[in-house]
Amino acid sequence: xxxxxxxxxxxxxxxxxxxxxxxxxxxxxxxxxxxxxxxxxxxxxxxxxxxxxxxxxxxxxxxxxxxxxxxxxxxxxxxxxxxxxxxxxxxxxxxxxxxxxxxxxxxxxxxxxxxxxxxxxxxxxxxxxxxxxxxxxxxxxxxxxxxxxxxxxxxxxxxxxxxxxxxxxxxxxxxxxxxxxxx
Numbered sequence: 001x002x003x004x005x006x007x008x009x010x011x012x013x014x015x016x017x018x019x020x021x022x023x024x025x026x027x028x029x030x031x032x033x034x035x036x037x038x039x040x041x042x043x044x045x046x047x048x049x050x051x052x053x054x055x056x057x058x059x060x061x062x063x064x065x066x067x068x069x070x071x072x073x074x075x076x077x078x079x080x081x082x083x084x085x086x087x088x089x090x091x092x093x094x095x096x097x098x099x100x101x102x103x104x105x106x107x108x109x110x111x112x113x114x115x116x117x118x119x120x121x122x123x124x125x126x127x128x129x130x131x132x133x134x135x136x137x138x139x140x141x142x143x144x145x146x147x148x149x150x151x152x153x154x155x156x157x158x159x160x161x162x163x164x165x166x167x168x169x170x171x172x173x174x175x176x177x178x179x180x181x182x183x
Contacts, residue, residue, distance in 0.1 A: 092105045
């Protein structure tokens with residue numbers, strides 16, 4: 001019986017390790033920064049992208065040897081307490097730091113009705129915003145081009161009528177030479 005119990009424990013332990021490894025692999029392949037913080041703002045786990053973003057954004061305790069962020073007090077100019085509260089107007093908090101633009105979302109991990117940990121998502125949206133700006137500029141230029149083409153078409157129609165009447169007037173007999181020259 002003890003051998004069977006020990007075998008079950010080993011199987012469950014191996015399964016738990018395998019699942020934990022899968023979670024780490026998923027976190028490390030996500031292109032956005034993912035952080036897991038405890039209720040005090042201490043970093044429990046961070047994927048490589050989050051570690052990179054934390055170097056640029058985070059203020060808080062750092063490991064003196066590596067410079068790695070151990071606890072987050074604020075990201076950019078926004079205190080952690082404000083980041084953990086839902087933003088008023090949109091899904092993400094926006095952080096602008098050294099001409100880079102980030103969106104940050106925080107979601108609680110709730111146990112017993114209270115948040116005990118926080119999952120923080122950090123996205124670098126600077127290049128995305130630049131692309132949106134360029135697309136909007138191209139759309140505006142396309143609209144101006146369409147408007148100019150429409151005006152040119154209308155103007156061409158008016159000129160066609162003027163040319164037709166001018167040619168008809170030139171066919172009138174006994175026109176004075178000065179008038180023919182003007183027409």
